[in-house]
Amino acid sequence: MLGTLNTRVMLEYLPELLQGLQATLLLSVSGFAGAMLIGIIACALTIQPLRWPRAIVIAYVDIIRATPLLAQLYFLYFGLPRIGILIPEFHIGIIALALNSGAYVAEIIRSGILSIQRGQVEAGISTGLSYLQRMRHIVLPQALRPTVSPLIGQAIVLVKDSSLLSLISVVELTRAGQRIANERFMPFEGLVATATAYLAIYFLLKFLAELWSRHNSLPDRA
Amino acid sequence: MLLTHLERVLNYWPMLLRGVGTTVGISLASLLIGVALGFAFGIIRTGSNRWLSRALGLYIDIFRGTPFLVQLFMVFFILPSFGLELSAFTAGVVAMSNMAACFIGEIVASGIRAVPAGQTEAAMATGMSRAQQLRLVILPQAVRIVTPALVGQFVLLIKDSSVVSAIGLFDLTRSGWIIVQNVPNGLIVFGLVGLCYLVICYPLIFSARRMERRAQAPVL
Amino acid sequence: MIEFSGVNKWFGALHVLCDIDLAVTRGEVVVVCGPSGSGKSTLIRCVNGLEPYQKGRLMVDGIHVGQEPRRMRELRMEVGFVFQSFNLYPHKTALENVTLAPIHVRGMSRVAAAERGRALLERVGLGDRMGSYPHQLSGGQQQRVAIARALCMQPKVMLFDEPTSALDPEMVKEVLDVIISLAGEGMTMMVVTHEMGFARSVADRVVFMDQGSIIETATPESFFTNPQSERGRDFLGKVLQH
Numbered sequence: 207m208l209g210t211l212n213t214r215v216m217l218e219y220l221p222e223l224l225q226g227l228q229a230t231l232l233l234s235v236s237g238f239a240g241a242m243l244i245g246i247i248a249c250a251l252t253i254q255p256l257r258w259p260r261a262i263v264i265a266y267v268d269i270i271r272a273t274p275l276l277a278q279l280y281f282l283y284f285g286l287p288r289i290g291i292l293i294p295e296f297h298i299g300i301i302a303l304a305l306n307s308g309a310y311v312a313e314i315i316r317s318g319i320l321s322i323q324r325g326q327v328e329a330g331i332s333t334g335l336s337y338l339q340r341m342r343h344i345v346l347p348q349a350l351r352p353t354v355s356p357l358i359g360q361a362i363v364l365v366k367d368s369s370l371l372s373l374i375s376v377v378e379l380t381r382a383g384q385r386i387a388n389e390r391f392m393p394f395e396g397l398v399a400t401a402t403a404y405l406a407i408y409f410l411l412k413f414l415a416e417l418w419s420r421h422n423s424l425p426d427r428a
Numbered sequence: 429m430l431l432t433h434l435e436r437v438l439n440y441w442p443m444l445l446r447g448v449g450t451t452v453g454i455s456l457a458s459l460l461i462g463v464a465l466g467f468a469f470g471i472i473r474t475g476s477n478r479w480l481s482r483a484l485g486l487y488i489d490i491f492r493g494t495p496f497l498v499q500l501f502m503v504f505f506i507l508p509s510f511g512l513e514l515s516a517f518t519a520g521v522v523a524m525s526n527m528a529a530c531f532i533g534e535i536v537a538s539g540i541r542a543v544p545a546g547q548t549e550a551a552m553a554t555g556m557s558r559a560q561q562l563r564l565v566i567l568p569q570a571v572r573i574v575t576p577a578l579v580g581q582f583v584l585l586i587k588d589s590s591v592v593s594a595i596g597l598f599d600l601t602r603s604g605w606i607i608v609q610n611v612p613n614g615l616i617v618f619g620l621v622g623l624c625y626l627v628i629c630y631p632l633i634f635s636a637r638r639m640e641r642r643a644q645a646p647v648l
Numbered sequence: 649m650i651e652f653s654g655v656n657k658w659f660g661a662l663h664v665l666c667d668i669d670l671a672v673t674r675g676e677v678v679v680v681c682g683p684s685g686s687g688k689s690t691l692i693r694c695v696n697g698l699e700p701y702q703k704g705r706l707m708v709d710g711i712h713v714g715q716e717p718r719r720m721r722e723l724r725m726e727v728g729f730v731f732q733s734f735n736l737y738p739h740k741t742a743l744e745n746v747t748l749a750p751i752h753v754r755g756m757s758r759v760a761a762a763e764r765g766r767a768l769l770e771r772v773g774l775g776d777r778m779g780s781y782p783h784q785l786s787g788g789q790q791q792r793v794a795i796a797r798a799l800c801m802q803p804k805v806m807l808f809d810e811p812t813s814a815l816d817p818e819m820v821k822e823v824l825d826v827i828i829s830l831a832g833e834g835m836t837m838m839v840v841t842h843e844m845g846f847a848r849s850v851a852d853r854v855v856f857m858d859q860g861s862i863i864e865t866a867t868p869e870s871f872f873t874n875p876q877s878e879r880g881r882d883f884l885g886k887v888l889q890h
Contacts, residue, residue, distance in 0.1 A: 272583070272629035273622040274590035277601050281622060284614020362493075369495035373594055380498060393505035401494045401502075408493030549698055550735035550794075554749035554801055555724035564748055568739045 212392060216399050219386050226382025227403050233299055233368045233378060238361055240304025245311025252316060263312070270309035275367050278302055283374045299371035307364045314360065318353040319345070351422055358415040365407050379403055433613040437620060440607045447603030448624055450517075454599065455586040457521050462528025462585070463578070469529055470536025470570075471562065484533075491530040496588050499523050504595045520592035528585050535577045539570035579636040583629050590625075600624055649674045649805060649836050650695055655704035657690060657860075664690050665701060666860045672805075675834045679847040679868075682857035683883055688840045689732075691857065692807045695838065696727040709804060725753060728798030732810040734790045736782040742769060742793045743778040746800045754801065761800070768796040772826050788819030795826055806830065808839040844887055848872055856880050 216223075248266065251259040270278070279302045286298065322345055330340040372381035383400030387393040469488065473481050491499060504519040514522065543566050551561040593602035604621035608614055650672040657665035664687045672678050680688040693699040694706060697713050697720050706713040711723045736745050746765040750756045756764075769778055772792040782790055791811055798806060808827060812820040824846045831837060831850045841847060847854060847868060854871040856864050856879075863877045875881045 268630065268633070269622070269626065272633055273625040274587035274601065276590040276593070277604065277618055277621050277625060280601070280604060280608070281614060281618035284608045284612075284618060286614075288613055288615050366493075366495040369497045370591065372497070380495065383498075384501075387501075387505065393501065394509070397498055397502050397506070401490075401498050404494045404498065405490065408489070412489075412493075544735075546731060546733055546735035547737065550729075550731060550737070550797075551749075553696055553698065553724055553727075553729035553731075554797070555721045555753045556749060557721060560752050564752060565737055569737075572739070 211398065212395050215386060215390055215392055216395050219382070219396075219399070222382045222385055223379070223399050223403065226377065226379040226400075229296075229377060229382075230365065230368055230379040230403075231407075233296070233303065233371065233376070234361070234365045236300050237303030237307065237368065238364055240300060241307035241311045241360070241364065242357075244304055244308030245315055248308060248312035249315040249319070252312070253319060267309040267312055270306055275302065275306050276370050276373065278306055279370060279374060295371070295374050295376045298374065299368070299376045302371075303364055303368060306367065307360055310360050310363075311357065314353050314356045315349075318349040318351075321352055322348050354418050354422070355415045358411050358418070362408055362411050365411075366404065369404075430616070433611055433616050436611045437607060437613070437616050440603070440611070443603045443607065444600070444620065444624060447598065447600035447621075448628070450598055451586065451589050451600040451625075452628065454517060454520050454524065454592065454597070455582070455589045458524035458528055458589070459582055459585055461521070461525035462532055462581075465525065465529035466532025467536050467567075469533025470540060473533060473537040474540045476558075488530040488533055491527050492534075496523070496527055496591050497594060499527060500591060500595060516592060516595045516597040519595060520589065520597050524585060524588060524592070527588070528581065531584070532578065532581055535574050535581065536570065539574035539577075540566055542573050543569045576636045576639040579632055579639065583632050583636070586629055586632075587625070649676075649709060650838070651705075651707045652691075652694075653705045653707075655694065655701050655706050657687075657694065657699065657701040657703075664860050665694070668704070668862060670855065670862060670865070672836065672838060674804075674836055676852045677831045677835075677837045677839070677850055678853050678855055679851035680838060680840045680855045680857060681842065681844070681847060681883075682863075683886075685859075686857040687860040688857050689809050692809055692838050692840055695805075695807055696724050696729055698729070721753070725801055726804045728801060728803035728806040730791070730794050730798055730806070730808045730811050732813050734782070734787070734794045734814070736790055736794055736797070738782050741779050741781055742774060742785065742796075745782070745793055746797045749797070750800050765796070765800055768799050769793070772796050773822065786819060787815045788822045791815065791819075791823045792826055795823070795830075799830075805836045805838070808837065808841070810840050810842065812841065812843060842887065844872070844884075856883065858883070 248263045251263045254260070279299070282298050282302050283295070286293065326344055326348065327340060330344045335343065368378060369380040371378055372384065375381070379400055383396035386396035386399070469484060472484050473488075475481060500519065500523045503523045504514065504516070507514055507519070507522075547565055547569065548561055551565040556564065589599060590601040593599050593605065596602070600621055604617050608617045611617060650670075652668045652670040655665055655668040656663070668691065670678075680691060682688050690699055694701050694713065695708055700714055708723055709726055711719045713720075713723065736742075737748065740748060743762065743765050746768060747756075747758070747761040750761040750764065751758055754761075766775070766778060769775055772795055774789060774792055774796070777785060777789060777793075780789075782793070785793065791814075795811075811827065812823050815823065820843065824843060827837070827839065828846070828850050839847075839850070849868075851868045854866055854868050855862055856866075856871065856875070856877070858879045863879050864871070864875065866876065870876075871880065872884065875884055
């Protein structure tokens with residue numbers, strides 16, 4: 207199969223593929239930034255005492271987790287124009303990715319904060335640290351450390367998820383690969399080029415996650 | 429306006445139901461194959477044959493590192509050039525169970541690694557073969573460890589099955605897509621589609637959470 | 649029955665067993681003692697091949713350990729091993745823990761295995777706990793199940809790796825009593841332990857190890873009253889202070 211791979215055509219479409227890659231990266235980075243923002247706010251709302259905001263966030267997280275991204279995407283794509291919001295597909299894509307990953311980010315951060323033992327806070331209180339000092343020196347450093355690897359994992363998921371935006375005609379990596387398929391009837395070449403680019407991103411992020419956990423793994427609690 | 433739309437959408441109820449059936453069917457079929465293959469993968473990954481384990485690790489990485497949509501297109505557009513003409517359903521099952529096996533394989537491998545080394549030693553000390561150690565001592569314990577993760581994986585599988593609508597499978601998402609061409613109200617149509625997914629997935633998410641909580645309670 | 653000749657083992661650069669020469673004859677009870685890290689656990693883990701060794705020769709019941717991979721299962725069927733941390737199977741009841749290997753390794757019928765298993769559990773004083781899972785049992789009870797599990801294979805040799813070190817003090821005796829009664833029946837045993845009173849009463853010979861070497865081998869009488877080596881005296885001084 208590799209013998210019949212038409213590398214000439216792949217090279218010919220290199221500019222399109224690179225443009226697609228660029229779009230995928232842009233979608234992923236802005237989607238992830240949005241997801242972090244949503245996730246942090248959502249998480250903050252779940253650990254504060256007021257009931258209603260908490261209930262809303264829990265409902266949001268559960269709804270996102272129990273429905274496919276593609277259905278969420280179509281909901282926005284076919285739904286937003288209905289209520290008079292006319293924005294380009296590219297932006298709808300970013301919103302969908304951010305809303306979707308935001309729910310998972312919220313869960314990741316929440317479990318990081320919950321993993322802190324009560325004794326840690328109590329130790330901070332008993333040595334006279336203020337609330338902000340406790341947050342800064344005790345709670346956040348311990349809460350954020352275990353979230354880094356899962357967050358990178360979520361970033362990997364998001365990059366892969368962004369391929370679904372090709373289905374609402376956003377031109378990104380997957381769509382760029384399909385052009386080779388459609389214009390030259392060479393699906394294999396297009397898909398191999400696309401898959402290779404995704405794999406490069408995947409291995410890079412995976413490497414970062416491993417690097418992080420190698421240098422930051424806390425000794426196991428007995 | 430809203431009500432008339434809702435009423436019109438509800439006329440398509442049989443179509444939605446058919447979609448639900450396909451979604452559940454393709455997910456279940458892929459789950460069964462994916463679990464069987466995934467356990468094999470997990471055992472090989474933790475086995476003594478280093479090269480086989482590494483080769484499989486690379487294979488798994490390839491499918492964990494690429495979007496499911498791309499994998500699906502691979503199966504659907506490329507296998508036919510080898511003379512294998514696949515229906516959307518079959519192509520979906522092939523792509524989904526393969527991907528599920530890759531994720532489940534890593535879950536099972538981590539479950540096997542989580543069984544304390546003393547268990548293997550105890551089994552070995554009574555003369556059990558490697559296969560007996562796995563079957564009688566290690567896997568039964570690993571299964572308990574990984575069950576919540578497996579249920580979570582099933583939820584992911586159900587959600588990923590929506591992507592198969594892109595190659596024309598008449599599943600829940602596809603039925604919504606068709607209905608929205610006739611009743612131009614995406615909020616209602618995909619709200620309803622989402623509700624159907626929620627009804628299917630939420631009990632699974634709920635039970636996975638409960639199992640996880642129970643698993644966190646000390647066993648020994 | 650067990651014969652070490654010039655056995656050496658390294659963990660990387662660490663020399664954990666140095667030129668071990670030791671023979672255990674049929675029916676003999678050998679207690680291995682020494683400070684922690686002296687290599688005594690490694691020594692008995694070599695006997696049933698849980699640890700490989702790099703140099704020398706270790707013969708157990710006519711099998712050259714490590715050189716005959718095909719016969720390792722055969723060897724392990726004849727050598728019972730009791731771990732410091734019990735290692736009971738948490739998903740099996742006490743009786744199932746005991747009968748699992750006889751059924752699947754020895755190929756015994758379930759009925760026969762259950763019969764033997766029940767008799768052994770009775771014997772270690774757990775006749776009323778056959779259906780209990782490990783987490784429902786105390787440490788001492790778990791270790792007695794583990795001994796019954798090893799015995800159910802009808803081994804020719806029993807190895808004990810610090811069988812009471814993970815137990816609360818009040819449970820030590822119930823486990824030691826079982827081992828003492830086994831010794832009385834003429835079972836060949838190697839026991840790694842810190843329980844010096846027990847060692848004195850049950851051992852035919854005491855092997856004292858330090859830093860991977862056997863420093864002295866003696867009868868319990870002479871070792872405990874008049875150790876020949878400086879390090880032996882040191883060790884006894886520390887252990888017997890309490």
